[in-house]
Amino acid sequence: MVKNLPGILVQEYNAIHEIIVVNDNSTDESKYILDELKAAFPHIHHIELTQEAKLIAGKKFPLSMGIKSARYEYLLLTDADCVPASELWIQKMQAAYDDGIEIVLGYGAYHKKPGLLNKIIRFETFHTALQYFSYALAGMPYMGVGRNLSYKRDVFIRTKGFSSMNQIPGGDDDLFINKVARKNNTAVVIDPDAFTLSEPKQKWSDWMKQKNRHYSTSKYYKAKHKFWLGLYTFSFFWIYPLLAASIILFNWWLTLAVFGLRLLIQGIIYFNAMKKLNEKDLWPMYLLFDIWMFFYYILFFPALWKKPKKTWS
Template sequence: MLNIIFYVFVAVVVLQMVYYLVIYGKFAFAKPQDITTKKLPVSVIVCAKNDSENVKRLIPLLAAQNYPDFELVLIDNASSDDTLDVFEEFEQQYLNIRLVKVENNEAFWGNKKYALTLGIKAAKKEYLLFIDANCVPNSPEWIAHMASQFTMSKTIILGYAAYEKKKNSFLNKIIRYDGVLNATQYFAWAKAGRPFNGNGRNLAYKKEEFFKVNGYINHMKMHMGEDSLFINEVATPKNTAICYTPESFTYRESKKSFKGWIKEKRKKTYTASFFRSFDQLQIKAFYVSQLSFIVLAIVLAALQFNWMFLVPVIVLRYIISWVTMAQSAKRLQEKDAVYWYPVIEIILIFTQLYVNCTNLFSKQAHWK
């Protein structure tokens, strides 16, 4: 029986190696990205709801972008604070601002997808670039770098949406490593020809892609997934590219509490349950292999399986996965997020187990 368990353990490790080396390695060990400046017309879209303080910080940074042809489409999603007043002040200050005022609609009350749809229809430029109100671009070249990846065939660009570093916060390191892992997954699968996800905090696509599928119509009733579900629906090997130059990154503050982070992960996990079948399968297979690796390693060690066979397999797995994720983190300027990799990985594995179980037995109404 012990030998059978060990053989299963080895099979799990082999599957992990396929993920880390064959798939994630496509991004982690990729060459630095070349940038060719283009002058495509770009509409930067910001949708805000009760974000007056955040937009005061964001809009001047967007207005100062070093790019020849862009407009700012500012969407006030029926805010109850002074967000609209702030937007109107900026509208007077900058000539390239287009303001969209959204009033509550009985059928789409509080639905960000409805507000974004109005903003996209109002946009006058051919290419759309999205950033959330609580984010900031990493440089004045953000638009230029994201737009540089557009070609005649590549009409969807996936960018990296990072979290700001917070000193002396282990939770911040966990969240940032989780962000690195998520980005590595959707960047790597895109390079492998199976794009499946993107982050609306840093995402670009040609307007025609939106109208090809009638926007968010297939998941309009869900109050989440305006980025993930849309990309999962429209992204193909032919139309999707990635951008991972440091100048193209965006940043936002991470959750300050474990509870807030768990709620965010529950939303993402629930949204992923509506992905295409293959995408759900590859996500689940990776997670199951992670959990199985930990459980089987503990079982084999507890039953005193021959350490001369067990230890090398465990060490090999950790070396390959750690090196791959360290290289990916370095590329995304998150090197310190992998210093505690083995500990953080175990925390993430069992956090995800809790999230999966909670989502299975709990309603999602309070997420709206």
């Protein structure tokens, strides 16, 4: 928090606003640090939670308390381990609101660091964003990420917030957006100045635990979203086994030609999307990532039917 909160406090946003910080049962010095910061930044609204809500898993209770105490209509959410990519973050996200728009989806990127795990985490984040941004632009929004997400307070109050998903550890971002997002009430922002940046996991085991946790909520998506996302996953799962079978049992050069055309089209899409999302350093490895996605879906497929754990740690 000490590292990331200043990036929010120094935003170039002149309109009246408040920064709501919910300190959820922390045992460190956060309370005293927030008290000191409030003296210099009076627009900080500090909420101190000293008891956990029974039967409400994850971050939903702290988020609900912050949202219900907000004085203004437009909410811009991020996590304690996130920092805005620029001092224009609030401006850029706020500018997306227009007539009828109630939800704005942003990109929550990860810091670029050495190592294969960092590249895999960033590619998976890019790939997920490519999906939910594309679906939203096509008029079928289905999720957002809590690291960079905005919606109107009225939407939260009107739909009774997280009440329908309190028993699920996750879902305060993707399941809530899945419930309330519509074709005409959702906008996306892919301006690099509107990104947020987070620290990626340093260990494979920690990242796998995080992804299993995230995928355990997707079973609660609307049926149409599960169908289309499942069809997309199915295509990745079968592309390489069918490629091998076609080379052996069919015309090998025709098979490779069709597969090469697929890679060409996909490479063009990835290049343009990675450029927009400031992830273009990943593009030279896109073929390896394509192969990796086959194993990725095998690895995390069991999470789709496993019961979510009651904790969000």
